[in-house]
Amino acid sequence: MKEPAARLKAAVLGTGKIGMDLAERLGKSGVLECALIVGRAETSIGLHRAAELGLATMAGGITAFVEAQERFDVVFDASNAAVHTAHWDALAATGAVLVDLTPSSTGTRVVPTVNGDRAVRSSRHFNMISCGGQTAIPVLHAIAATCTPAYVEVVATAATASTGRGTRLNIDEYIATTQAAVRELTGAPRVKALLNLSPAQPEPPFRVQVTMLAPDARPGPVRAAVHAAADRVRAFAPGYAVTSCSVTGERIDVALEVTAHSSHIPDYAGNLDIINAAAVHTAERAAAALAREGATPWKR
Amino acid sequence: MEEVTESKVVLYDPTLRDGHHAVRHQLDADQLRAYATAADQAGVPVVEVGHGNGLGASSHQLGQAKLSDDEMLTVVRESLTRSRMGVFLAPGWGTGADLAGAVARGADVVRIAAHCSQADVAERHLGEARAAGVEAQAVLLMSHMIGPAELAEQCALLISYGAQAVGIMDSAGHYLPTDVTTRITAVTRAVGEVPVIFHGHNNLGLAMANSLAAVTAGATVIDGCARGFGAGAGNAQLEVLAAVLQRTGHPTGIDLHQLLAAADIAEARLMSAPPTIDSISLVSGLAGVFSGFKLPVLEAARRGGVDPVDVLFELGRRQVVAGQEDQIPAVVRQLQRT
Structure with a gap:
């Protein structure tokens, strides 16, 4: 892929943990630049910190952003699910590539190593599902190619300190979105997602335990599929690791761990790392796909 | 709670919820019916029912229950004439949809649980419980992991989210009576008139002493399970609590004779043996x-x-x-x- 001479303009909505890390991550992208970060209150700590980092900021939230009508190639929405859903139409009308990091149910659900290629060709509006979904689905999808899943369970445990207020208010949406995405991308008829927040000190790394029941599970192909899938994820999220994989009868258990590899978020916050890495990766590929078609949304 | 006098204590009975941990969540409809009927006859104020980890928790990770939430709630609702039915919901395991389902099946008291330092995960579901018109309580699990001041702060937050009673669970059975005294004292100071809950486990043989320490420090909602039927070494033993509180001048409004009969039924029907400190x-x-x-x-x-x-x-x-x-x-x- 030939890198465009000028980086594409990206805006980040939300100054919580996800939004701030995204902004900092975009600073390292060769394809995208963070041209604006949007917060709700003028006085928010996040906006203040963003300004200190030299980023252009805007208060007034998504409403002010839409009203300003400034053109961006990519908009990352890291606000919250309810707000996102309410402003979906207005955001879509801007023509930008839209990457939704809230657990809402709008947009094409994308897991880069599973359906990334197809998604960036067919859609401009991407839903990044959830941290648990981005961690579990790559291996679940790979396992499902070797057997017939009857039931899937995804249990994520994140350190309390790695979750902000948005996450805590959106736990039900996290569960609904994760379950829907696992069903869609693995074909399992029954899916259950659980989320734990750990108060332990020092903070534990982000852990996701996946369990699949499949009457035709075969240990060899399952293990090979899991490790190959993990290698593919590590291409853009180097802290992704399989800590155990076992097949006992029809039951498959895989333990996954993600540690953050970013200078700006703590090592244990793998939940932030995985969804942001997937979001930036998807946005870069979508932008590149549009550029190839000569259809970069806003030519400068 | 009606007619609260200074010394009155409300006994809250999670036998059919916490007890589920002791039998891998395998209680059947006849067992639920037998105990709920007996507890109702004894005048136990609240009978809580569900998977050991509450609504929506049945899973490979947390254990699969024999009955669905709906089945459990329906059976217990039918068995209660004057006791209120309680349910337990921890966000992340159960959802607002589970809460709405429980209310539709006649839950009167909804307890929203959060781990010690995470009161804010309970905010949304406390609001939903209040909006549904049920009594909304809030409890902090694994409360030994943080200190009195922080617990008091978390309980005050829970009240700001709408909780009508707040308190702490000794989920690991780790407390000594002095730990309970300092924590409940801090919590009662922080929450004013709102009833304070204590839920004890017997791993160190101190469930009864800890519950009494909680009452002395101002807690007015005390959890107890018949024969101590519950996770690990079991819970504070309900019938013993009723007797001890009676002796210490804290009327519970429960008929002790009938409660002993309920405890006998619990021992005969729910467990192979009462919990012990193994x-x-x-x-x-x-x-x-x-x-x-x-x-x-x-x-x-x-x-x-x-x-x-x-x-x-x-x-x-x-x-x-x-x-x-x-x-x-x-x-x-x-x-x-x-």
Whole structure:
């Protein structure tokens, strides 16, 4: 892929943990630049910190952003699910590539190593599902190619300190979105997602335990599929690791761990790392796909 | 709560919820009906029912219940004439849809649970419970992990979210009476007139002493299970609590004779034997590990050929909380390597 001479303009909505890390991550992208970060209150700590980092900021939230009508190639929405859903139409009308990091149910659900290629060709509006979904689905999808899943369970445990207020208010949406995405991308008829927040000190790394029941599970192909899938994820999220994989009868258990590899978020916050890495990766590929078609949304 | 006098204590009975941990969530409809009917006759104020981890929790990670939430709630609702029906919901395991389902099936009291320092995860569902018109209580699990001032702060937050009673659970059975006194004192000071809840476990043989310390420090809602039927070494024993509170001048409004009959039914129908402080439960209390881990730890240790005591101490070192059952096999694997 030939890198465009000028980086594409990206805006980040939300100054919580996800939004701030995204902004900092975009600073390292060769394809995208963070041209604006949007917060709700003028006085928010996040906006203040963003300004200190030299980023252009805007208060007034998504409403002010839409009203300003400034053109961006990519908009990352890291606000919250309810707000996102309410402003979906207005955001879509801007023509930008839209990457939704809230657990809402709008947009094409994308897991880069599973359906990334197809998604960036067919859609401009991407839903990044959830941290648990981005961690579990790559291996679940790979396992499902070797057997017939009857039931899937995804249990994520994140350190309390790695979750902000948005996450805590959106736990039900996290569960609904994760379950829907696992069903869609693995074909399992029954899916259950659980989320734990750990108060332990020092903070534990982000852990996701996946369990699949499949009457035709075969240990060899399952293990090979899991490790190959993990290698593919590590291409853009180097802290992704399989800590155990076992097949006992029809039951498959895989333990996954993600540690953050970013200078700006703590090592244990793998939940932030995985969804942001997937979001930036998807946005870069979508932008590149549009550029190839000569259809970069806003030519400068 | 009606007619609260200074010394009145409300006994809250999670026998059919916490007891589920002792039988891998396998109570059937006849068992639920038998105990709920007896507790109702005794005038137990609130009978809580559900999977050990509450609404929506039935899963491979937390244990699969024999009955669905709907089935459990329907049976218990039909068995109660004057006791109120309680349910337990921890966000992350259960959802607002589960809460709405429980209210539709006649839950009167909804307890929203959050781990010690995470009151704000309860905010949304406390609001939903209040909007549904049921009594909304809030409890902090694994409360030994943080100190009195922080717990008091968290309880004040829970009230700001709409909780009508707040309190702490000694999920690991780790407290000494002085720990309870300092914590309940701090909480009661922070919450004014709002009733304060204490939920004790018996891993160190102190469930009764701790519950009494809680009452002395101002708690007015005390949890107890018939014959102590509950996770690990069991809970504060309901019928003993009723008797001890009567002797210490705290009327509970429960008919002790009928309560003894209910406890006999619980022993005969719900459990193979009443809980005891076996070695594993004692270690679990010492290590500060959630009592509900007992059976999964014993089984994983046996299969993996490692000492369950070592497993528990390592789980304690990792400060795991309920819901992190995946850390049990992880610790077994670690011990097998060393």
